[in-house]
Amino acid sequence: MYFLRKFFSVxxxxxxxxxxxxxxxxxxxxxxxRSQGVAQAVFGIVSYTRWPADPSSIRLCVVGPxxxxxxxxxxxxxxxxxxxxxxxxxxxxxxxxxxxxxIYVGAIPDGAWKQLASRFTGQPVLSISEQPEPCSIGGxxxxxxxxGNVSFEVNLDSVARSGVRVNPRVLQLARRxxxx
Numbered sequence: 001m002y003f004l005r006k007f008f009s010v011x012x013x014x015x016x017x018x019x020x021x022x023x024x025x026x027x028x029x030x031x032x033x034r035s036q037g038v039a040q041a042v043f044g045i046v047s048y049t050r051w052p053a054d055p056s057s058i059r060l061c062v063v064g065p066x067x068x069x070x071x072x073x074x075x076x077x078x079x080x081x082x083x084x085x086x087x088x089x090x091x092x093x094x095x096x097x098x099x100x101x102x103i104y105v106g107a108i109p110d111g112a113w114k115q116l117a118s119r120f121t122g123q124p125v126l127s128i129s130e131q132p133e134p135c136s137i138g139g140x141x142x143x144x145x146x147x148g149n150v151s152f153e154v155n156l157d158s159v160a161r162s163g164v165r166v167n168p169r170v171l172q173l174a175r176r177x178x179x180x
Contacts, residue, residue, distance in 0.1 A: 032070070037150035038143060039071035042104060042128055045141055045152070047078045048167035051101060051124050056081060059101045062088045063116070066106030066130055068145055091116065102126035110137055124163030128152075141174070 046058055058078075062069050076084045086104075089096050091112060096103075097119045103126070105113065110133065117127070117138040127134070128141040132153060135142035140158045144151045154174035159166055 034145050034147070034150070035068045035071040038068040038130070038145060039074075039076070041143060041150045041152060042072050043076045043078065043084060045128060045166070045170060046076075046084055046102060046126065047082070048170045049102075049126050050165045052163060055101055057083045057085050059099060060084050060086045060104055061096060061100035061102070062086060062104045062106070063091045063096070064106035064108040064112075066104070068130055068143075069104060069106065072104055097123065097125075100125060102128065105129045105131075105134065105139070107131055110134075113137060113139065120162075122163075126162070126164050126166075127158070 042060075046060065051058075060072070060075075062073060073086050073088065075086045078084060089099070091108065093099075096116075101124075103116070103120070105116070105127065107130065108116070113129075113134050114137060117134075120127070126141075127139050128143065129135070129139045130143055130145070132142045132144055135153045135155045135158075138155070138158050140155055140162060142153045142155075144153065152174050154166075154171055156171065159171070
């Protein structure tokens with residue numbers, strides 16, 4: 001009888017551990033899938049973007065707290081020999097404006113976004129945000145991440161002023177935002 005009681009108490013502890021960890025595992029899987037979808041969207045946009053002095057390696061800087069950047073931070077090999085080298089930088093880093101061909105921005109306040117955008121004025125820098133709001137205040141591409149779907153909006157005015165050229169087919173895939 002003691003053995004059976006001990007067996008069932010161990011069994012219940014193990015079973016409750018599995019049940020309690022199941023939602024966390026499902027959450028991790030969902031977040032991982034979203035991260036992969038975000039990486040696909042980001043590297044897709046980057047691969048169809050051209051800079052005036054087309055670099056062989058594209059320097060993508062990640063700034064601000066991000067929710068879906070895990071896969072983006074791994075970088076990518078694009079078609080041909082082009083590579084995307086990704087690194088995380090602080091928003092207040094003085095080298096940010098000279099070290100990046102593109103920026104991937106997490107959740108930052110609107111005021112910080114406006115300051116960041118002003119640092120890149122007149123420079124050919126691609127901007128992609130995890131949040132939808134920056135497309136209304138000067139951001140170029142803004143992701144919308146939902147379960148099983150990553151879409152994006154584009155601010156055509158910001159793209160036109162940036163100095164980078166994005167393939168029109170990519171722009172047609174996006175929902176468009178008007179002038180800020």
